[in-house]
Amino acid sequence: MSNETNLPIVSASFDRRGFFRIGGLTVATGAIIAACGNPASSAGEVGRVGTGATQPTLLDPIVDNSVLLRTSASIEWSIADAYQRMLDAGNLAGTSATLPDLGDQSDLVSGFLDQHRKAAESFNALAQEAGGEAWTCGNPRLDSAFLDPIFARVEDGAAATDTAKEIPPSDDATRDMINLVVTLELLSAATSQALVPQVTEPSFRAEAMRLATRSARQSALVSLRINPGAYVTQTDAQNANPAATTTTVAATETTQDIAAPDDGGTTAPAAPPQTEIPLPVAIPSQYGSLAPTIYIGGAGDENGVRLKLNFETPSLNSFVYPFDACAEG
Amino acid sequence: MNVSKGTPRVEIESTQSGVEAEQRLPRRGLLTAGIAAGVGSAAASLLPFFGGRASAATSSTTGDASTTSTVPPKRPTEDDTTLLAAALEIELTAQGLYVRAIQTVDGWTEAEATVMTTLRQAHLAYGNSLSGLLGKSAPSTRDEALFNQWKSDFSGGTADVLKKAAELESSLVASYLDVLAKLQGLNGASLVASIITAEARHSTVLRDLAGVTDEAALLVDNEEASLLGNG
Numbered sequence: 001m002s003n004e005t006n007l008p009i010v011s012a013s014f015d016r017r018g019f020f021r022i023g024g025l026t027v028a029t030g031a032i033i034a035a036c037g038n039p040a041s042s043a044g045e046v047g048r049v050g051t052g053a054t055q056p057t058l059l060d061p062i063v064d065n066s067v068l069l070r071t072s073a074s075i076e077w078s079i080a081d082a083y084q085r086m087l088d089a090g091n092l093a094g095t096s097a098t099l100p101d102l103g104d105q106s107d108l109v110s111g112f113l114d115q116h117r118k119a120a121e122s123f124n125a126l127a128q129e130a131g132g133e134a135w136t137c138g139n140p141r142l143d144s145a146f147l148d149p150i151f152a153r154v155e156d157g158a159a160a161t162d163t164a165k166e167i168p169p170s171d172d173a174t175r176d177m178i179n180l181v182v183t184l185e186l187l188s189a190a191t192s193q194a195l196v197p198q199v200t201e202p203s204f205r206a207e208a209m210r211l212a213t214r215s216a217r218q219s220a221l222v223s224l225r226i227n228p229g230a231y232v233t234q235t236d237a238q239n240a241n242p243a244a245t246t247t248t249v250a251a252t253e254t255t256q257d258i259a260a261p262d263d264g265g266t267t268a269p270a271a272p273p274q275t276e277i278p279l280p281v282a283i284p285s286q287y288g289s290l291a292p293t294i295y296i297g298g299a300g301d302e303n304g305v306r307l308k309l310n311f312e313t314p315s316l317n318s319f320v321y322p323f324d325a326c327a328e329g
Numbered sequence: 330m331n332v333s334k335g336t337p338r339v340e341i342e343s344t345q346s347g348v349e350a351e352q353r354l355p356r357r358g359l360l361t362a363g364i365a366a367g368v369g370s371a372a373a374s375l376l377p378f379f380g381g382r383a384s385a386a387t388s389s390t391t392g393d394a395s396t397t398s399t400v401p402p403k404r405p406t407e408d409d410t411t412l413l414a415a416a417l418e419i420e421l422t423a424q425g426l427y428v429r430a431i432q433t434v435d436g437w438t439e440a441e442a443t444v445m446t447t448l449r450q451a452h453l454a455y456g457n458s459l460s461g462l463l464g465k466s467a468p469s470t471r472d473e474a475l476f477n478q479w480k481s482d483f484s485g486g487t488a489d490v491l492k493k494a495a496e497l498e499s500s501l502v503a504s505y506l507d508v509l510a511k512l513q514g515l516n517g518a519s520l521v522a523s524i525i526t527a528e529a530r531h532s533t534v535l536r537d538l539a540g541v542t543d544e545a546a547l548l549v550d551n552e553e554a555s556l557l558g559n560g
Contacts, residue, residue, distance in 0.1 A: 108544065189526050196522040197515045200401055206510035209522050213502055213529035217548045220533040229440060231534045232447045240446040282534045286451050288526025 059323040061316070065199050066132020069123050071139065071320045072208065075191050076120035078138035079184045082147050083113040086177045089155070096174040098275060099226060108225070109181055112218050116188065119211045126204055137326035141318035146295075146309055150180060153298035153307045165302045175277070176297035178226055182280045183295045185219035187311045188212070193288045194313040216288070223280035230281045276306070405462065405514040412508045413459055413517050414468050419504060419556055420456035421471035422479070423497060424449055430483040430490050437487055444538055448494070448531055455524050462517060475556060491539035498531040499553035507555045 086092055092106045124134035138147075152158075153167070154176045160166040170176050192212030196205045223230065232240075277296045292310035300306050405413055427449035431437070437445065460467040482493035505525045512518045532549050541547060 111544065189529075193522045193526050196509070197519045200399070202510050202512055202518070205512075205518055205522070206506050209509055209525050210506055212522075212526055213506075213552075214548065216526045216529040217533045220530040221537075221544070221547050224534075224537050231440065231444045231538065236447050236450075237443045240443070240450040282537075283447070283527065283530045286454055286527060287523040289523075 059321070061319070061321050063316070063319060063321075064132075065130035065201065065204060066127045067319050067321055068195055068198050069127035069130055069204065069208075070132055070135040071314045071318065072191055072195055073120045073123035073127060073135045074137070074139035074320045075142060075188065075314060076116045076123060077136070078142045078147060079188055080113050080116040080120065081138050081143075082151075082180065082184060083109050083116070085151060086181075087113070089173075091154075091173045091177040092181075094174040096172055096178070098172050098175040098277075099178070101228070102174065102178065102225065105178055105181075105222070105225060108222065112181070112185070112222075115214055115218070119188070119214070122207065122211060126207060130201075130204070132322065135320050135326070139314070139318060139320065140324070140327075141314075146311060150176075150295070150297060150307065150309065157299060158301075167301050168299045170297065171299050178222065179277065179280070179297060180295060181222050182219055182226065183293050183311055185215050185222060186284070186293045187313070188215035189219060189288065190290050190293070191313045194290050212288075219280075220282040223282045223284075227279040227281065230279060232283050233281050233285070236283070236286055401513055401515050401518075403515045405512070405517045409512050409514045409517050410463060410466055412511055413463055413521075414466065415557055416505065416508055416521070417456055417459040417463065418468050418470070418472040419475065419501065420452050420459060421469075422475045423501060424452040424456060425471050425476055426479055426483045426497065427452060427494070429480060430494070433484055434487055434490055441487055441491065441538055444534060445494075448498075448535075451527065451531075458520055458524075462520060488539045491535045492541070495532045495535035495539070496553050498528050498535065499549050500556050501528050502532070502549075503552045503555040504557045507557050 087106055087110060090106075092109050093104045096102050124136070128134055154170040154173050157169045158164075158167040189212045192208040192215070195208045199205060199208070278294065290313060292312045295309045295311060296306050298307040427445060431442070431445050431449060460469075479493075479497060482496075483490055502525055505521050505528070509518060509521050509525070512521065529549075533547050536547050
């Protein structure tokens, strides 16, 4: 048997010529219909078929100086609110099994809280100077996607689901909260730094960085409270290469071998034990970094995996636009 | 012969030309021409529609232009170059002071030595970054007057040197904040901002290392004076 048939090849009736013919007719018909329409009645309107609700008009998300500055204010408010929540819960006054030498950091963080409120007010003043309105509550995105989940995981754990077992509250809430303080201080400093190439006025840049210096120093100080003696990263220390300081300058000035320093009778404080939660370093990088800050906290799930979030500087989905408003209550 | 037939060669040639023309414009050609005409007429009929859009866009642009500030330049302007060159000289001065302290002061602990050398390298890196940004116009020497002003502070006991180094770092931060308030170019501003964040931490670390426990001092409640003066 053979599969050959004498049926006409269908595609033969739709060759290039046919395509041109159909195309020409279509365009010509379109031209006639368009010419017969009333341009005055439909100018600028998209055609509709059938009836239904009108399309909602989306507001234009313009990013200008005021949006950027009030977003910075919102980040500062979020940080202040988070600190207030920690202080109210007494988490920073508790003892930490992971960081037994930490001590009560409530007073320190209380001072940070005041500083962030002042920073928020400063950013709002700049936003108003730039023609925008002040923002008087936390950043909705930071609160809903980062801070609320962290507090929920640390304080309450997570309920069981069809596919995962229940996760208990944190095994060390004090550790998780003080690590969150470091993370938020780094975020605050990075947010101001990221603002510099985005705003158009030099005066805004300078004021943002003046506020950033405070956050940067707060991050360094609280890092040293958590991890005493951790001043610089191993990488930066190795790159600095202390052993190579006996160089070619004047002979009288090259006598000290800094690679074998005098202990001076001081002993370095004991570092906390290494865990899967990274310990902070006072100077985390040679330059101010805009890379995401990783936060790890809460109790582990059935596989021992803790909550892990990357904190990043604000972008399009976390800006506070002119049409945004603080939630009621 | 030509005369008896009464058909001039010219006309025959003309007919031939007409055949050639017909060969160049067969039905396919006619269709193509039809499409072109259709598109043209459609475009013409839609002119009011597009015209309305274009004018809206124009007015929108005009509206935006009235409310949007001028986009700052990326590269340093001439004034920026002067400011960044001054910052570069200060960084080289700071690096020189750290070198002097490391080499002349006795009794550094391991932690102190590590921090001092790391900060020395950091200042060198900042100088190199500024130099890269400035290109040929970058100065290659430190500010000798500033160096001489500070060099006596970078000798003596380690704790005293650490505290003086913290003051220098605070002065550097103040200097950069002054610079940043005047810089127009975004590349320079971004670099300066990343240096400010790092140098702010230097003061806290140096004071902690020197045994300072006062939180106001560790957090530098009172920034030192700028090294650039008011110029």
